[in-house]
Amino acid sequence: MAADDNDFTPVRIPAKEVLPPVTISPAARRNLSTGAGNPRMNWPPASDKEAWRRHVANVDPAREALFTTMLEGVKTPIETTQIGGVPCFDCIPSGHDPAAGPVYLFVHGGAFVAGGGVFAKAVGGRAADMIGARVVSVDYRMPPEDPFPAAPQDCLAVYRALIETVDPARIVVGGSSAGGNIAASTILMIRDLGLPLPAGAVLLTPEVDLTESGDTFVTNAELDVILKGGLPDCNAIYADGHDLTDPYLSPLFADYTKGFPPTLVQSGTRDLFLSNSVLLHRKLRDAGIEAELHVWEAMPHGGFLLGDVPENAEIQVEVARFIRRVAG
Amino acid sequence: MAADDNDFTPVRIPAKEVLPPVTISPAARRNLSTGAGNPRMNWPPASDKEAWRRHVANVDPAREALFTTMLEGVKTPIETTQIGGVPCFDCIPSGHDPAAGPVYLFVHGGAFVAGGGVFAKAVGGRAADMIGARVVSVDYRMPPEDPFPAAPQDCLAVYRALIETVDPARIVVGGSSAGGNIAASTILMIRDLGLPLPAGAVLLTPEVDLTESGDTFVTNAELDVILKGGLPDCNAIYADGHDLTDPYLSPLFADYTKGFPPTLVQSGTRDLFLSNSVLLHRKLRDAGIEAELHVWEAMPHGGFLLGDVPENAEIQVEVARFIRRVAG
Numbered sequence: 159m160a161a162d163d164n165d166f167t168p169v170r171i172p173a174k175e176v177l178p179p180v181t182i183s184p185a186a187r188r189n190l191s192t193g194a195g196n197p198r199m200n201w202p203p204a205s206d207k208e209a210w211r212r213h214v215a216n217v218d219p220a221r222e223a224l225f226t227t228m229l230e231g232v233k234t235p236i237e238t239t240q241i242g243g244v245p246c247f248d249c250i251p252s253g254h255d256p257a258a259g260p261v262y263l264f265v266h267g268g269a270f271v272a273g274g275g276v277f278a279k280a281v282g283g284r285a286a287d288m289i290g291a292r293v294v295s296v297d298y299r300m301p302p303e304d305p306f307p308a309a310p311q312d313c314l315a316v317y318r319a320l321i322e323t324v325d326p327a328r329i330v331v332g333g334s335s336a337g338g339n340i341a342a343s344t345i346l347m348i349r350d351l352g353l354p355l356p357a358g359a360v361l362l363t364p365e366v367d368l369t370e371s372g373d374t375f376v377t378n379a380e381l382d383v384i385l386k387g388g389l390p391d392c393n394a395i396y397a398d399g400h401d402l403t404d405p406y407l408s409p410l411f412a413d414y415t416k417g418f419p420p421t422l423v424q425s426g427t428r429d430l431f432l433s434n435s436v437l438l439h440r441k442l443r444d445a446g447i448e449a450e451l452h453v454w455e456a457m458p459h460g461g462f463l464l465g466d467v468p469e470n471a472e473i474q475v476e477v478a479r480f481i482r483r484v485a486g
Numbered sequence: 487m488a489a490d491d492n493d494f495t496p497v498r499i500p501a502k503e504v505l506p507p508v509t510i511s512p513a514a515r516r517n518l519s520t521g522a523g524n525p526r527m528n529w530p531p532a533s534d535k536e537a538w539r540r541h542v543a544n545v546d547p548a549r550e551a552l553f554t555t556m557l558e559g560v561k562t563p564i565e566t567t568q569i570g571g572v573p574c575f576d577c578i579p580s581g582h583d584p585a586a587g588p589v590y591l592f593v594h595g596g597a598f599v600a601g602g603g604v605f606a607k608a609v610g611g612r613a614a615d616m617i618g619a620r621v622v623s624v625d626y627r628m629p630p631e632d633p634f635p636a637a638p639q640d641c642l643a644v645y646r647a648l649i650e651t652v653d654p655a656r657i658v659v660g661g662s663s664a665g666g667n668i669a670a671s672t673i674l675m676i677r678d679l680g681l682p683l684p685a686g687a688v689l690l691t692p693e694v695d696l697t698e699s700g701d702t703f704v705t706n707a708e709l710d711v712i713l714k715g716g717l718p719d720c721n722a723i724y725a726d727g728h729d730l731t732d733p734y735l736s737p738l739f740a741d742y743t744k745g746f747p748p749t750l751v752q753s754g755t756r757d758l759f760l761s762n763s764v765l766l767h768r769k770l771r772d773a774g775i776e777a778e779l780h781v782w783e784a785m786p787h788g789g790f791l792l793g794d795v796p797e798n799a800e801i802q803v804e805v806a807r808f809i810r811r812v813a814g
Contacts, residue, residue, distance in 0.1 A: 166519040168503035171708045175496035179701035181765055191494040373507035373784040374755055377709060380499045427702055427760055436755060436781040437509055440800070443780075451779045452771075453764040456701040472772070 176381065182456050186469050189462040190428075193383025201269075204394035207302035214272060225276040232283030234293075242319030244312045245297040247279040249286035259328025260485035261320065262286075262293045263356070265313055265344070267335030267460065269365075269389050270396035271300055281334075288474035291481060294320065298340065305398030306407055313344040318353070326354040328485045332422075332477070335431070335460060336392075338364025342409035342438075349417050357485035359421040360477055361438065363431045363459050367410040368393040368402040372433025382430040385459035410438055414445035421449040422480045424473055426457020452476050504709065507784050514797050517790040518756075521711025529597075532722035535630035542600060553604045560611030562621075570647030572640045573625040575607040577614035587656025588813035589648065590614075590621045591684070593641055593672070595663030595788065597693075597717050598724035599628055609662075616802035619809060622648065626668065633726035634735055641672040646681070654682040656813045660750075660805070663759070663788060664720075666692025670737035670766075677745050685813035687749040688805055689766065691759045691787050695738040696721040696730040700761025710758040713787035738766055742773035749777040750808040752801055754785020780804050 178187035202209035237248040250256050264285055266278040274297050282295025298312040313331070320329060333341035338361040345359055370388040379387050397407055405412035412418075421442055425435035435451065442449035454461075454469050461470045506515035530537035565576040578584050592613055594606040602625050610623025626640040641659070648657060661669035666689040673687055698716040707715050725735055733740035740746075749770055753763035763779065770777035782789075782797050789798045 166506050166515055167522040168505045169518070169522045169709055169711060171499070171502050171504060173501040174499050174704075176499060176701075176704055177496045178494050179699065179704070179761070181699050181701060181761065187494055190497070194495040194497045371507065371509050373504075373509060376502075376504055376507070377756070381497055381705060383497060427764060428705070432755055432781075433507070433509065433783055437783050439780075440782065443804070444800070451781060452767075453760075453779060453781060454768065455761055455765050472768070476771070 179456050183468045185467040186456070186462040189467060190383055190456065193458065196383055196386065198386040201391040204391045210271065210302045210395060217272065222276055225280045229276060229280040229283060232280065232287055234283050234286035236279060236283050241294065242315035244316050246316060247282045247295040247297065249282045249293040249295065251286055251290055251292065254292055256292055257323050259324055260291050260481050261324050261329045262289060262291055262481055263313070263317060263320065263329055263331045264293050264295045265298065265333030265337035265341045266295060267333065267337040269392040270309070270336040271392050274300060285474070288471070289478040289481060301395045301398065306396050306400055309340045310343040310347055310406060313340060314347050317344065317348060321354065327357050329356040330358040330360055330481050330485050331356045332360025332362065334362040336365050338362055339366050339409060342366055343406045345418065346405060346409060346412050355417065355419045358419050358480060360480065361421060362424045362473070363429050364434055364438065365431060366408060366434050366438050368397060368408045372437060374430060374433040378428055378430050378432060381428045382458040384463060385430045388430070410434065410441065414442050414447050418442060418447045420484050421447060422452065422477065423449060424452045426454045428456050428458045430459050510784050511796045513795040514784070514790040517795060518711055518784065521786065524711055524714065526714040529717070529719040532719045538599065538630045538723060545600065550604055553608045557604060557608040557611060560608065560615055562611050562614035564607060564611050569622065570643035572644050574644060575610045575623040575625065577610045577621040577623065579614055579618055579620065582620055584620055585651050587652055588619050588809050589652050589657045590617060590619055590809055591641070591645060591648065591657060591659045592621050592623045593626065593661030593665035593669045594623060595661065595665040597720040598637070598664040599720050602628060613802070616799070617806040617809060629723045629726065634724050634728055637668045638671040638675055638734060641668055642675050645672065645676060649682065655685050657684040658686040658688055658809045658813050659684045660688025660690065662690035664693050666690055667694050667737060670694055671734045673746065674733060674737060674740050683745065683747045686747050686808060688808065689749060690752045690801070691757050692762055692766065693759060694736060694762050694766050696725060696736045700765060702758060702761040706756055706758050706760060709756045710786040712791060713758045716758070738762065738769065742770050742775050746770060746775045748812050749775065750780065750805065751777060752780045754782045756784050756786045758787050
């Protein structure tokens with residue numbers, strides 16, 4: 159809370175119950191309804207690394223079954239490989255020339271601490287299916303063993319290796335949630351090192367502000383049924399003592415007048431990270447960077463997660479359109 | 487409430503107090519704070535036309551002083567005139583050729599029932615100042631005397647007259663709030679009559695759904711300090727018994743695959759009409775219409791209204807950029 163908060167009058171919101179709106183698909187309404195009873199996620203304190211190891215070890219097997227089912231639906235052949243010494247899932251639709259582009263370098267989400275392995279493989283494959291392009295999904299290192307800056311450094315190593323065979327003008331770097339943070343951070347590192355920029359950035363409901371200063375961290379704290387409240391402990395164990403306002407940790411605070419590729423930013427009106435998204439979009443625009451914003455009605459963080467939801471497919475349609483336009 | 491709402495589980499929001507966020511300008515924070523104590527606007531029931539006449543007669547003089555002050559700050563010369571037989575304020579920046587374009591045909595807001603005269607003149611002049619282009623602000627007819635479809639018919643008459651001397655490819659039609667509704671409705675009429683479309687549409691926090699079905703009519707009902715709750719009585723006295731889902735009354739329900747010009751849609755994360763804005767943006771995109779969305783952090787309906795607020799100026803910068811791109 160800022161020192162001068164006492165100077166301002168708060169808006170008083172009465173207790174209320176909010177149903178899913180009629181303006182979204184039945185599948186999306188069911189998702190909001192299913193999520194309404196979700197408990198707030200309970201992460202260990204950042205100081206207790208042993209507790210984090212136990213937590214991740216407990217959580218992962220339960221999720222793995224879900225992600226394995228997701229993976230079984232993927233049509234694109236996926237090669238588990240290393241690129242630039244970093245484990246990757248290289249998803250190349252049948253008949254595509256892997257060097258001919260576009261290539262979507264994708265950074266999975268998972269609050270900086272989860273989502274590697276089978277999840278990274280499944281979301282990479284699904285993106286390749288829907289976009290019809292090669293997707294390289296990076297299985298980057300994570301805390302507690304490997305905090306910041308391991309993740310963007312891994313993605314940077316993949317990018318450096320990729321551009322030996324692929325024209326950077328055919329590469330789009332993107333990610334979802336924590337992956338949107340790491341993708342933006344990677345591009346800032348690429349820029350600051352003087353490497354050729356990729357053709358575009360795709361930042362899906364990105365956690366670009368680890369200080370969580372945006373308005374919707376308050377206004378959407380309960381409305382977002384996927385991400386109830388912020389992730390200060392995940393942010394802290396990732397940051398590992400670094401200043402949270404470092405632009406490589408919180409890309410919202412970067413200076414975009416120094417350059418950034420055309421960017422697609424996605425969010426939803428119930429997304430805890432809606433403020434992250436609109437603030438970043440405005441910052442890019444104000445710096446003269448081409449940036450487009452897409453916000454879906456009543457959508458929480460990460461989309462309407464479960465099942466076959468038309469709104470989720472619409473996101474992929476916009477991403478595909480963007481990738482083809484900037485890198486096609 | 488839809489018949490099947492009982493099938494869904496609501497999200498339970500506890501009572502809370504929400505301060506202005508630290509992520510907006512001090513002037514914007516003061517605006518949210520000043521607005522926090524605003525009462526809900528009290529309109530007469532739509533059935534009582536005499537009460538509406540008294541209400542407007544009481545409200546207008548108080549506002550007129552404010553708008554006169556606003557008008558005194560305008561630099562652009564303004565001619566009070568008639569175009570196509572409709573009263574207009576023709577705001578032509580010094581040295582501009584009125585036929586050389588771009589021309590911004592602007593439809594003022596005011597819940598369909600207010601905002602004519604000095605307000606329409608002041609906002610037209612201010613837009614011309616900030617955009618550096620000719621602005622024609624329409625002083626259209628309003629209820630209770632002249633309900634729908636008088637307003638879009640007036641704007642249509644102005645457009646028909648304008649295109650006798652100005653290339654339609656140099657004209658952008660736009661408006662704010664109820665004016666965004668009327669602007670969109672006018673363009674749909676232009677299209678359906680087979681007239682040449684304007685070069686673009688600017689829809690600022692538009693009331694494009696008179697059924698008010700969007701999610702943020704609930705989620706932002708108290709957060710929006712400018713527009714607390716919906717405007718069902720204003721919508722009803724404007725609609726005058728017509729079906730609210732008629733696309734000329736609720737342009738959200740129009741079929742955009744039949745054509746619409748490139749469109750800029752603006753809103754804010756605390757805007758009651760955020761759902762209107764994002765739903766319309768998606769509908770345009772899904773119909774293959776070029777449309778860009780701009781959402782400002784914590785902004786209520788109509789912008790941070792009072793005083794010199796940087797975020798309000800940013801809206802005009804985006805509008806100016808858009809107008810120059812599509813009609814420059």
